[in-house]
Amino acid sequence: MISPQDDTPDTIVGVPFEYDRNIRSLCQELPETTGTTELATQQREFKIRLADNAGQRSSASMLINKMYSWRGYGSSTSLDRDPNRITLLASAGESTIGTISINFDSPIGLLVDQLYQDEIDKLRAQGRRMCEFIKLAVDGDIRSKRVLASLFHIAVIYARNIRKFTDICIEVNPRHVKFYERMLSFTQLGEQRLNTRVNAPAVLMGIDLDYLHTLARHFGGKPELASTEKSFYPYFFSPAEEEGIANRLVLLDLQA
Template sequence: MINRRYAWRGYGSHHVVPAHRATATFTASDDSNVLGTVTLVVDSEAGLAADAIFADQLQPFRETPGRKICELGKLAFDAGMPSKPLLAALFHIVFIYGYHHHRCTDLFIEVNPRHRRFYEAMLGFTPIGTPRTNTSVAAPSQLMWLEISSIRRRIEAAALDGSDPIPRSLYALFFSHGDALELAEQLTSDRATQDARVKLFLPAF
């Protein structure tokens, strides 16, 4: 699915999840179909994919005591723009796993500059520097950053804001605190972490 969707966007069709990096791949599915996927890459000696063009931007975070950087990549959905509930569920699962299992403190993602506003408005990502050319997809790329410690505050703020019936960010659709703790226990169990591929089964939205 990743290669099919990337090829449709003109980004090539030979992408793989790197086996030499510490990764966990998450898929959102209904009863019979995979709806979307995203991969979390944890910083290691192999580095992150974003190091290829943004190493100078990542290094200050990497060298800060107490920081552990991670990266979202290989984000793809089977058709068009997925629903907000599906996006919220998938992203929250990734955040929970990254924080509780790997103690990630800073999350990065490379996006096409035309998608920058979406990640700013929906998840609170902040652009780092200016766009550069990603030669692997032959397209401009913007590095964006999210501090993991801000997520709980954003969820609580979204829950308190009932003035708009249409959620202004995905955080209004995230799991409750109790459900998030239960998911954290499930995702970090020995059984779950033996397999780097984690499936999230969702109803069709």
């Protein structure tokens, strides 16, 4: 069971911490090291917050740069304040263990427009409201499916329930296409191209948020199904937990 937010104003929820040294690094994006095993086994809960100050955004940037540089990606990330973006931060104690950001479509467009504007414009012409999930990183020493699932689900709740967007798009390395298809039911929207921001190949993928919401409602909060349902959805929040998170996000959005 998740816990109510603590007395920190930007905390969304506390989540039971599950650590399994046999789980491979999420998205196969992270190194197989054990440097923070002591931290992982000692923490009973991690918190997810909105990164709404410079210090939190800096912590998220440091984690992103750490994980991306390990894979040889060529750019350095700095998450500046942006009215069309929110960043979520997962932390265990004083350590940042995960982050994800959402870019919301606006007159200035999305990052994916640099490579895939034709594909995104076709969806916009159909009346779809597009957002993109970017800067996803989970500490390579933290092998818990719940961390990624919780970050991703809260980002989905914010995009769909609070901001009323209809679709997620995301650029992934070609070697991760099968992962997103299998674990999160994304589909490929665009062919492989070179992403010069990170000097690596990219593939455009996406998912309808209503369809994702249906999967989350069906499987969420039922980790016992993980043995047969080989996706992240059993590690999503239950419908009742989702409602509580959505209510909390409404309050935080009003305060922003």
